Amino acid sequence: MFSLMIVEDERWEREGLVEFLDWQALGIEVIGTAFDGLDGFEKALTLRPDIIITDIRMPGMNGLEMAGRIREQLPDVRFVVLTGYNEFDYTREAIFLHVDDYVLKPVEEEDMRNAMARVLKECELSRSRRQDNERLLDMLQFGARMAAEKRLAELLHNRIDEEQSEQELLAGAEELRADSYDVLVIAPTDSVIREETVRRQIGSPCFLISCEEIPGATAVILPNPGPETVSSETAADLLIKEWRDVLPSLPAIGIGMTAGGLSMLKESYRQALNAAKYGLFYGHGGVITAEWEKKARLRFSKQVGKFLAAWHEMSRQLRLHLLALQEKEVQMQLEAMIKSITDAPGAYVAALLKALIIELSVLADGEGGNKGSIQQLLAMNRLPDMHDYVRNYISDIMHLLEEKKKNKDKYIIDKVIRLIDERYGSGELSLTVLADEVFVSPNHLNTMFKKITGRTVHQYLADIRMSKAEELLRTTKLKVSEIAGSIGMSNISYFCSIFKQEFGMSPGEYQELMQRQ
Template sequence: MYKLMIVDDEPMIRKGLHTIIDWESFGFAVAGEAANGQEAMEKHAGLKPDLILMDIRMPGMDGIETIEAIRRADKECHILILSGYADFTYAKQAIAFGVDGYILKPVDETELEEYAERIADALNRKSANKALPQADERIEKVLEEAVRGFGSDRQREKDIEQLSVALGRPAEGFRLVLIEWSRSAELPIALFAAARRRLRDIVNEADAGWVFAAEPYTALLAKGGSPADSEDRLLDWIRQAAGQNGKFIALAGERFESGGELAACFGRLQQPMKASFRLREGCLHTLQDVVKVTAGMPGNQPLPSVEELSHWLYDAVDTGNEEAIPKALREIGGRLWNHSASEQTVKTAFAQLLTLLINRLAANYSELNMQEELTAVTELYKQTNYDAMLDGLAERLVDLIGRIGNSSSVPIMKRITAYIERHYNQNLKLETIAERFNYNSGYLGKMFKAHTGEHFNTYLDQVRLRHAVELLQQGYKVHQVSEMVGYANVDYFHAKFKKYKGVSPSYYKTGGTKN
């Protein structure tokens, strides 16, 4: 029987967990229980349980702290965590320490039985493997040496021969797969080691090849003709091993005939894996996929002006053109990759672009919290996948459009008149505004007249002159105000002022208040 320990601060729940399912039918016997984290640690040391059923929320030393402490001494014990809080963010901390599952209270019997069966199967496989010769473990060590390039030249030929004998020679050869579980700095290495162990168990059970460390990757050497030779089956196995983290990039090389070719095959996969930022997560890719993805990013093209690129995004956000956001981001990304096929360079350029964009928006939208908005720059650097980075940026900018009142739910004429208020000093024309807001200029002109009661040019003049009065009363000179509100010709400004205000601009310089 495998030993089970139950940890919960509530006596009634501990008692209920004894009998909620028939533990013995799955090969488990309740060997002990604990009421808190400290007691659990002490009893674990003596009982050496195979499975711990633990509440995640306990007074004093909680489940997370207890699991972390237990893992320092015991990497093999299986752990299921229980919680009355549907808080995956909190539970993810426990998952990082290699727990087998997360069950919400009240406990569902069927779900607990499924976990018990799965863990019992894993323990049975482990027991069976211990009874077998340690040949597979020795082979993994040789494989790890092989991808590192073996030892001295004198030993190389002998090592290759040893590897070839150990691996045998499957009729359909071998295939090497490199897996990068996730490059997120927020995920602990222990999580990736657990994923590697799970994949090793699956592959060993099917006698489909060998799983070994090829840092920073997990390597799978698949036997040709085995279940691992099926890309669909192999992808399913990798997804199972990845678990709830679920993030990985897998790259499969070409088939080769003998173990002596392993180091060369590994070398051919290393450089393409550096393009993993551009590959879709959760997929098994081939070298041809990498060629397709990187074909449009030759590098060495002139660096586009980041300030100019930021104008594209600014116009989309400022006009509330939500559909243009993802298109603009893709176009910008393409230009940046053409300059430098480097993840770091592209991220840095996007960070600069985003900073410029937020600064420009903050100048026109006082409700924006600069510090809060600039957290998008920090989040950008954490992204491990290019498509996910652009999707995240697009979502954030579309959300920003809503926060500044420019979303598509706001009536179009309200958005346009607000746009004029922000940009009246620029060279505005009905045609350019119609283009930015995706309208036919003739139709927009009719809408504008019906909404405001004025033709576009008349409305623009009135907005400019209203602001001109404010500036004149602040003490600016007439020629300065003319330029500040968008009239390049001061005589033309005088004429417009006289037409709409009935007096010359200097009237307001002398303290006049006529409207």
């Protein structure tokens, strides 16, 4: 069973989320709710939930700011954010805060179930990792190396205080004692890296831990000096010599700057990790040093303004080609955009491509965005995989646009019906508003709507509202005034008159009759 906390400033939505799903059946226990970001932050530190569902826009501290602050204290918490189509700037920010998933408003049950299924898998992995770490603690007596590797995993993955003194960090893991340390991160592309191979080839004392940040990657810590110590460059050369003829492609081996002590090891690990990520992302097998990766970032930062200007223009051209259904030009433009990405960090590229997908989904009214989870794109760590994903996504958009062109009238009416079904509770909904949404005149929309459905827009809206009102009167004890407001009819007298015309009795009489049965 995993624990869940819900953060939402709107009371009815907050309470609705508590009852939204059968959480127990999903293996989840709702342990608390919070009414804004600050309240959520304070309660999270006390309740320590496994999962937090939060709205983005809240007074005071917004959901993303809250998530960032909680992450600093509780790095294993999983976040699902609730966002609207008009909040994609927040969604881009969420990429860099490592938000695990998001659900678009208005929240649909299927979307929430899918998001929770993905997050639960991550929770299970985290719990499994924690359980593995606990088992390692029980095995300390089986060898100093295992104790040392456990301590390194805790240090590098933020599970112990890095401000501790060198003596405190070495307590129970004396095998780690050295004047300095070299760090390698080995990120495989399409092969499994066997620990015994790494230990055998390096030969000298080394410590291996799993890189949680890159699936299948391994970090190698080399104490220096020590008996038969080798440098990080020598160790990398030995491994490349072993793998060159037996693996389909060489792993990316990131090397950090030498750490002057355990307290500096985390920074060296971060450098090696970024270097390995860079090599893996761009398909550079072999050694990638921290200095090389840093120079690449500097090259990109110097021309980022020019790059973004060109990127936005290419995005605009891509949209124009898509709207014109020019398939060849679309593919050529996308290839040029991917080719233009050089030296940019993987997370930055993911953000660009995600933003591109969001922009393109508007061309199909968001329908294309539902065909595949954007989280799938964000989980990718290689540019060719991202390229294939975006290419397939654009192909789906192209097909949707072709269908729209073939069935324009039906498409417009389907959208209007969908809008009415989604917004019938708004008193502002009208023929004029709906016509503006689909970019046609009110008269043309009404004529087209009646031709296809047999009813005017006003009649259809009234029928939907009466149907919803009848259901609420039959199944709830809400006041008539509350039901009228919930279906967008604030004028109670008018509501009662229309309802009586439809059902032959007043709303109050109907509710009393239904409640007695």
